[in-house]
Amino acid sequence: MNIDDLVAETGRLVARHYVFPEQGERLRRLLADRHASGRYRGADGPAALAELVTADLRSFNGDAHLGLKHHAEEIPESPDEAGLTEMMTREAREQDGGVAGIDRPADGVAHLELRPLLYPLSMVVDRLTAALRSVADADALVIDLRHNRGGAPETVAFICGHLFDEPTHLHTMHFADGTAPVQSWASPPPSGPTFGGRRPLAVLTGADTFSGAEELAYDLQQYGRATVVGERTRGGAHPREGFRIHPHLEVAVPTGRPVHPITGTNWEGSGVVPDLPCAAEDALDVALTRLSRRPAGPRCP
Structure with missing residues (x-):
């Protein structure tokens, strides 16, 4: 070496x-x-x-x-994109599309836990659609991101599309190499039931919540769509690219910067600051108490 x-x-x-x-x-x-x-x-x-x-x-x-x-295992000199996609697809399948659990912990309240990742949408769209539709009839919803390490921006946008009633601009990604900025939008699906944008929504966060999972919490919080409950998140907003320089070493370099249309910035360094701070292990109970005090809004068709 x-x-x-x-x-x-x-x-x-x-x-x-x-x-x-x-x-x-x-x-x-x-x-x-x-x-x-x-x-x-x-x-x-x-x-x-x-x-x-x-x-x-x-x-x-x-x-x-x-x-x-x-990396404990040797990094290929020329990564096989097809092989990497196959590996990620297999992991997504083994993790049930990143849907760790769906339950009804209180009358009228649904709890949807997403971990360990928000996998690329093409790999999980059917499972994620089924999960989101299964909670669409709830009076209130808790999305649990306490153990989510991040994931794909298109998956964040897809989830948000089930939680807003109108197309919503989530962020604009700016790149260091001068590539034209790219906007990310959430759009409600053209058919099927959704939870929509009117009923009470809470998002649970913890110290392990990172990257794309932070974006989901941040976007919903900044638009006033959700109450964030739990711990401040890790604070990683910049997407990165990896460069192999040794059989076991990869240089990870952030190459883009998302800018939110409301704040003009993002959660880099600061993390997502909860509206109701508490220990991560207590966040679900705190959210349920909060939701039980709010009347359910009208259901969207």
Whole structure:
């Protein structure tokens, strides 16, 4: 393992691709300075080096999507996209499309738990549609994201489409490489029952809630559609791209920045701040108490 080359290549990739170019160059210089000071000389393997470099990269602004990631299994030199899709599809199937549970913990209230990920929509659309339709008749709904690590923006938009009555602009993604910004919209499905945009809705969050799951909570909160209950989330808003630099090391670099139309910003660094803060393990009980005090709104057809 040539530490000189690995640190230099990590810095080069961050400087070239990071969503904030000026910060990317400062991070490249930071790694070079730390390496010159001997900080990485004692790393006795790829895992140790990854830990040290990641700590330094995140010391600048706390970007949780940025880092040097160690993989126990060897990373293919040229990742097979078909193979990666097959692996993710298999995982989604084994995890029941990310629908961990549906129950009715109180009279008229449905509880939908989504974990561990919001998988790409093409892999889970049937299961997710069935889950959302199964709670469409509830007087109030709790969406549980306490153990959700993130996922696909199109899946976030799909879920939101069942929770708003009109097409709703969720965010505009801006990219470091000058690619034209891309808007994300939630649109109600053309047919089938939905929970809609009028009845009480709570979203549960915890310290493990991250990335795409944070977007779902943030979008619903900022539009006043849901009450967020639980703990502040991890604060990772920037989508990232991975670059293999060693059989067991991947440089993860955030390359985009979502901008919400209401706030003009996102949840990066700050996380989603709950409307009703409490310990994650107590969030469902707190949400049920809150919902029991609110009259049910009219059902949407």
